[in-house]
Amino acid sequence: MSNSILSLKKLNLAYNKTVVVPDLDLDVREGELIALLGPSGCGKTTTMRAIAGLMAPHSGTIHIDGKDVTRMPANKRGIGLVFQSYALFPHLNAFENVAFGLRLKKLAETEIKSKVEHGLQTVGLAHLATRKPAEMSGGQQQRLSLARSLVMEPKILLLDEPLSNLDARLRLDMRTELQRVQRETGVTMVFVTHDQSEALALADRIVLMKDGLIEQIGTPSELYNRPRTKFAADFFGFENIFKISGNALVGDAGSLQVSYQVDAEYLAWRPSAVTVGNGSYNGKIVGVAFAGEHIEYVLETLLGQITASSPAAERKFKVGETIKFDLPLASGFALYP
Amino acid sequence: MNSKLASRSIIVITLLFLIGPFGIIILAGLSAGDFMTFPPDGISLKWYAKVFEVKSFRASFALSMFLAIGGTIAALLLGIPAAYAISRYKIPFAETIKTIVAAPIIVPGIIVGLALLRYLVVPLNFTVTIALFLAHTALVLPYAVRVVSSSLNNLRSDMEEAAVLLGCSRVGAFIRVVLPNIRSGVLAAFILGFVTSFNQVPVSLFLSGPGVRTLPIDMLSYMEMTYDPSVAALSALLAFLSVAIVFIAEKFLGFSRYV
Numbered sequence: 001m002s003n004s005i006l007s008l009k010k011l012n013l014a015y016n017k018t019v020v021v022p023d024l025d026l027d028v029r030e031g032e033l034i035a036l037l038g039p040s041g042c043g044k045t046t047t048m049r050a051i052a053g054l055m056a057p058h059s060g061t062i063h064i065d066g067k068d069v070t071r072m073p074a075n076k077r078g079i080g081l082v083f084q085s086y087a088l089f090p091h092l093n094a095f096e097n098v099a100f101g102l103r104l105k106k107l108a109e110t111e112i113k114s115k116v117e118h119g120l121q122t123v124g125l126a127h128l129a130t131r132k133p134a135e136m137s138g139g140q141q142q143r144l145s146l147a148r149s150l151v152m153e154p155k156i157l158l159l160d161e162p163l164s165n166l167d168a169r170l171r172l173d174m175r176t177e178l179q180r181v182q183r184e185t186g187v188t189m190v191f192v193t194h195d196q197s198e199a200l201a202l203a204d205r206i207v208l209m210k211d212g213l214i215e216q217i218g219t220p221s222e223l224y225n226r227p228r229t230k231f232a233a234d235f236f237g238f239e240n241i242f243k244i245s246g247n248a249l250v251g252d253a254g255s256l257q258v259s260y261q262v263d264a265e266y267l268a269w270r271p272s273a274v275t276v277g278n279g280s281y282n283g284k285i286v287g288v289a290f291a292g293e294h295i296e297y298v299l300e301t302l303l304g305q306i307t308a309s310s311p312a313a314e315r316k317f318k319v320g321e322t323i324k325f326d327l328p329l330a331s332g333f334a335l336y337p
Numbered sequence: 338m339n340s341k342l343a344s345r346s347i348i349v350i351t352l353l354f355l356i357g358p359f360g361i362i363i364l365a366g367l368s369a370g371d372f373m374t375f376p377p378d379g380i381s382l383k384w385y386a387k388v389f390e391v392k393s394f395r396a397s398f399a400l401s402m403f404l405a406i407g408g409t410i411a412a413l414l415l416g417i418p419a420a421y422a423i424s425r426y427k428i429p430f431a432e433t434i435k436t437i438v439a440a441p442i443i444v445p446g447i448i449v450g451l452a453l454l455r456y457l458v459v460p461l462n463f464t465v466t467i468a469l470f471l472a473h474t475a476l477v478l479p480y481a482v483r484v485v486s487s488s489l490n491n492l493r494s495d496m497e498e499a500a501v502l503l504g505c506s507r508v509g510a511f512i513r514v515v516l517p518n519i520r521s522g523v524l525a526a527f528i529l530g531f532v533t534s535f536n537q538v539p540v541s542l543f544l545s546g547p548g549v550r551t552l553p554i555d556m557l558s559y560m561e562m563t564y565d566p567s568v569a570a571l572s573a574l575l576a577f578l579s580v581a582i583v584f585i586a587e588k589f590l591g592f593s594r595y596v
Contacts, residue, residue, distance in 0.1 A: 054498055075501050087499035091517040100513075101503030152503060 003202040005157055005188050006051065011060035012177075013046050013212075020046045021212040024060070028156075033182055034190045035203035037235075043212035044192045048158050051190065053077050065155055079211040080149030080187075084142045084160040094120065095129040101152045119151035120144075122181060127177040143177070150185060159191035163198055171260050175202055196235050198225060208232055229245050230266050238268040238333065239307040249327065251303030256281065258327070264334035269327055271296060276309035277315065277327025285317050299325060366570030373566045384566040388574065390412075391567065396548070397555035400466075404551060408473030409481075409530035413523065415474070416481025421511070426491040439479045446539030449476070454543045465546035472540050475532035484529060486596055488522025501570070527539055528586050532579065 006028040013021040014309045020044040028034050028224045030068045037223065049055045051062060069077050073080040089097050107115070120126045120213040123143035133141055142162070149157055161236030162178065163171045179202065182189055193199050199206045200220040208215045208223060208231075216223060231242055240250040244267050249256045259280075276297060283306065287298030291309070299306045308325065317323055361375050370378030390392060419438065423431050441449060449472070462591060492515065500510035514521075521531045541551045550558070552575075560568050 017552050052502060053499075075504050075506060076496075079502065081499070083495050083499060085493060085495055087493065087495040089496060089500075089514055089518075100500070104509075148499075148503070280347040 003029055005065055006190070007063040009050070009061045009063070011047070011050065012061065012251045013043065013050050013055065014058045015046075019058075019212070021050075024212070024214065026207060026214070026217075027186060028190060030188055031182075031186050032188055033204045034180075034188075034203060035199035035206045035207050036190065036209060037193045037199040038194065038195060038209035039222040040194055041211075041270060044194075044209050045160065046212075047189065047209075048160060048192050051156070052079050054157055054233075076196070078152075078155050079152035080152055080157040082145050082149055082157070082159045082162060084162075086133075086145040086162075088141055088145055088148070093132050094136070097133065097144060098151055100148065115151050119147040122150065122184070123147040123177070130261050132285040139174065141173065143164065146181065150181065150187070154187065156188045156190060159189060161193055162191055163193070164195070165256055167221050181316065200236075201322075204265060207216045208235065211326060227268075227333075228336060230268075230337070233266075233333065233335050234267045237270065239271055240327070241266055241268040241273065241335070242327075249303060251301075253304035254302045256302050256327075258329075260329045260333055262329070262334055264306075264337045266335040267327075267332040268328075268335055269332050271307045273325040273328075273331035273333075274306060275328060275331075276308050276310050276317070276323060277325075279324045279327055279328075281298075281327075282322055283325045284322045285319050288317070288319055297324075301325070359573075362569050364574070365395055366566050366573045368566045368569075369553060370566070372564055373569055374578035375455045384549050387565075387567045388571045389435040391559070393550070393555055393559070394552070394571065397550045397552045397581070400469075400549065402472045404469055405531045405534040408534050409477050409527055411470075412481040413485075413526060415525070416478050417485050417523065420482045420485040420489055424486055425494060427546070435482070435524045438482050441476045442479045446476075447543075450540040450543030453540070458544065465544055465549045468544045468548070469541060469551070472544055472557070473534045474538065476537060476540060477534055479591040481526045484526035485519060488519040490592075491543055492518050515590040525586070528582060532582070 004027040008024055008026040010027075011021060011024040013024075014020065024043075024047060026047075035261035036047060038044050046055065050057050053069070053072060053087060057070060061068055063069065064077065089100065092100065095116055098119050098290045099112050102112045102115055117126065117129075120129055123146055125140060125143055125147065125280055128136065128140065133144065134185075136144065142165070157179075165173055175198075178189070181187075191202070200223075203220060204267070205217060205219055206223050207217050208307055212230050216228050218226075224236050227236050227238070242251050244250070244262055244264060245255075247258055247261045249258055249267065272294070278301075280299065283301040285297055286300045286305070287296075289296045290312070292312070294311050295314075296307065296309045298319065299308060306325070306327075363377050364377050365373050367380050367382070368374060368377035368384065369381035372378075413519075416438075419434075422428055423435065428434070453472050454466060456463065457463055457471070463471075496514055496518075497510040499512045501507065505513060536553065537551070538553045538557075541554050545551070545554050555573060558567050
């Protein structure tokens with residue numbers, strides 16, 4: 001691919017004898033915002049460290065901008081990394097933290113000054129140039145860390161769990177901030193996260209990983225609306241996933257005879273896709289929760305527990321009531337192993 | 338009320354025990370008489386003046402300073418990389434290495450001194466000065482490794498990775514990022530090492546030769562010959578020196594955090 005800025009081929013990553021990522025292929029286009037998403041231990045952080053050059057792959061290649069950098073040391077790759085812990089230099093003030101890499105490049109003092117000032121401005125920290133990292137809030141430290149990487153004009157900017165250390169409000173600010181910076185600078189960003197809502201909100205494309213393998217790649221709406229596997233569906237909020245064998249659905253508690261047959265391994269329903277109030281099966285309501293626009297029910301059924309929701313305006317059921325429900329094929333979702 | 342009084346008197350008594358001897362030495366050195374007595378036999382500064390006239394004191398003070406400063410610097414040059422390697426890399430036998438490094442403070446000084454004399458000075462024909470230098474370096478090394486290790490452990494290693502990604506080499510990252518952030522630990526190790534070396538008696542006792550003595554050894558032998566108050570005066574001066582060093586260290590480094 002000629003337009004891919006980052007290309008991983010047959011990458012095998014291992015710590016000593018423990019293989020974390022057996023065989024990974026991935027292409028990232030210039031200017032993309034990519035999320036490496038997965039539960040902890042899925043190899044996403046390891047992959048990021050390999051791209052940065054902080055660990056050497058056991059086999060396979062890494063190309064940046066068409067050039068093979070597999071054996072190139074980290075300090076020559078021109079890649080920025082915003083660490084989860086920010087990794088700011090505590091003995092330097094904000095200005096000097098941002099100037100650190102520029103000074104190593106031996107740029108003229110006036111050039112350094114203008115680049116640092118512009119960098120601090122980009123992240124809204126121009127007024128705190130003389131502060132030490134310890135005198136800044138978590139959000140400010142994160143933006144400083146971002147500025148420190150951005151002034152180096154990296155070909156690729158890697159971000160490790162960029163929102164996980166921030167509280168809910170700052171998280172929203174930072175999300176907007178990252179998207180704005182990405183638009184303004186056009187830098188290719190690859191970020192690692194375990195939070196699907198972060199990936200959905202921020203990324204152009206999501207790479208869902210499991211046990212070192214790519215489970216599915218796609219746009220947020222593709223992954224959310226058309227997960228291919230049980231794992232992907234689980235990750236993106238399908239709460240009712242049942243194995244299908246013959247014309248029976250199989251759950252934790254038992255099985256349920258249905259009127260249809262499908263050529264798939266699993267069938268899944270989002271809570272809103274479950275019909276409540278009418279249908280061919282009986283379920284006992286064991287939980288009711290009001291969630292604003294809709295009401296969530298937990299039903300005890302032959303399959304085990306099912307989560308369903310219906311618009312708040314509809315008729316309400318009470319805990320203990322036995323009601324009719326249905327798992328229609330039309331609103332179900334076929335999944336493959 | 339009673340317990341308050343009790344705790345106060347305990348504090349006063351403790352301070353008396355700690356500071357009392359110091360006061361006695363200062364006063365004994367101020368004596369106008371020819372022998373070390375307490376209370377002093379009149380008041381004069383002549384013994385304080387005499388300290389600076391005794392030739393052997395000057396020579397042994399110079400040697401002790403050389404050993405304390407040189408030995409501590411040598412120990413830090415060995416100890417900082419050792420501490421770095423132990424705290425950053427999974428090196429085999431790290432615990433064993435730590436124990437071996439700590440050996441000079443666990444083994445009694447007398448034994449260390451005798452061993453060094455028997456197996457270093459005698460068979461290898463080392464001069465006393467070289468043997469003293471090596472011994473003091475070894476004695477200070479445990480402190481250098483321990484104190485520097487503890488400040489390295491407080492420093493996250495991702496900071497070095499950040500420096501590397503900004504264009505530093507590994508060594509460059511150590512110099513630009515690690516060293517500035519463990520500076521106070523290094524200075525604390527230096528002061529601790531300096532004091533340990535300067536006050537060292539048992540090891541130095543075995544490694545003294547004709548004309549080559551550290552200050553504490555010289556003071557001991559001076560007292561065996563002459564029992565005049567100049568040793569008390571010298572002790573008082575050294576005590577003031579130590580207080581000054583610790584005071585400066587505390588003021589500028591927050592020294593007490595490391596000990």
